[in-house]
Amino acid sequence: MRKKLSIVINLLCLGSLLTTFTWYAFEDSFVELHRPNPQRSAPKPSELCKGCKEVIDEVKKLYNQTWEKHEENYHRFRLQLSINCNGSNNGIVTQENTPVGSKIICDKDRSVISVTPELFKIFIKENPFSKKRWDTCSIVGSGGILTNSGCGKMIDSADFVIRCNLPPLENEFHNDVGRKTNLVTANPSIFMQKYGSLTGRRRAFADSLQQYGNSLLLFPCFSYGGTRPACQRAVYAIEDMDIPIQPIFINPRYLERLVKFWQSLGLKEYRPSTGLYLTSLALEFCETVHLYGFWPFSNHPDKLFPLTNHYYDNVPYDRKVHAMPKEFSHWVELHNKGVLKLHLGDCKSDQV
Structure with missing residues (x-):
């Protein structure tokens, strides 16, 4: 297309x-x-x-406002993802696929991490997605398009809700983004920049996790060797303070295969965004995937008023790392093919 x-x-x-x-x-x-x-x-x-x-x-x-799921297109794309990436079995580092003594090769800096008994203990026993299927999933980006969207109830109505990079949900935000969370991601840079690499007091970090309840917390901790210690300290803080959240780690082998898969579809960027790998993963275990907060431009598509980069701040993304508009073009294509549903309007009208 x-x-x-x-x-x-x-x-x-x-x-x-x-x-x-x-x-x-x-x-x-x-x-x-x-x-x-x-x-x-x-x-x-x-x-x-x-x-x-x-x-x-x-x-x-380019965006088809009248959406209907196309079963054949959906199953074809899901099969392609399963064959080429197999996130349902290999997406997460587990005790089953990464035993003591094995080597983890980081997908970006190619450093090698040996799996010690201590590191092995913090891996989840088995992939939480290998035997699960959900009818509907909401993947919630952090785009400023969500501000005053009123999408909270619609987002929370999904069977499984996925959020990116520890976003705020309380107070003025919940009406637009909801509160329900089954999986939330955390880039190691958050631990390092916002919480001082967790080398000191960790109460603020632990308190920030309370809003996500007993969800899964997904870390991409094995892309660079230098981020692994901060991730490990984050897990210890969660355990020591009895936070009900469950830490899990994205498998760098899966990320490598995912990059090659999207490159074969014409998407070339230094590193896929969190939204890209979450959506790819969800398409393997969700029957219907809904995307919210994915709009890479700084004016609203309907009323044209200016938008902040995120619904909670105006910090820009690094264009040298991610290619958000190019990713967006793929979401539009998959939306038009009935593979997933991309929401671009306010949820009161759900129209662009």
Whole structure:
């Protein structure tokens, strides 16, 4: 589908001229022009760049607002994921697939970690997804599009709810993003930057986990050798303070296979986003996958008012690492094929 989606745009916006672009070139230029700048305050609606409506309208034309699951397309894509990645069995590091004495090769820096008895003890015994199937799953990104969306009840109505990178759920946020959590991820950088690598007091970290109840806590701890100690300390803090959450670790072998799979579909980036590997994993064990908070641009697709990068802050993502607009084009394609449902509107109307 993406090969047919050639967009011709002539737009003078923020002093930059956009001329003829393919879908990918359009994505890169548009997100660069609209990328949140922490040094600049968000513009008022009256200050939106001239021509942005036309650009967003082109994006909306690619999105089929009338969605129906296509069983054949869904099962075909699920089978491709299962054959090439097999997240249901290999997605998580377990005591079954990673015994004492084995070696873990980190997927990014290629450092080698020996599995000691001490490290082995913090692995879950078996993959929590290998024998499970859920009818509906909500995968909740952190995009600013969720602000004032009213999507909380719809998100929580799913059988299994997945969230990215320890997002806040309480107070002013729950009406838009819900509270139910069955799995939440935590990048090791959060431990290192926000909680001082957990080398000192850990109460603030432990308290932050209470809002997720007895969910699974997924760490990508074996991408770089240097992050493993902080992850291990996080597990110890959870155990020592009797937090009911269950730590699990993404398998770097699975990440390697996942990268190759998406590269075969034309997606090339330094590292897949958390949303990409969560959605890929969920498509193997969920019958119907719903995506919320996945909109990589900084203006609302309907009302065009400016959005923060996340619903809780305006910290930009690293464009050298992730290719969010390119990932988004794949979500639109899978949505249009009936493989998953991408929600881009407020849940009161559920329309773009």
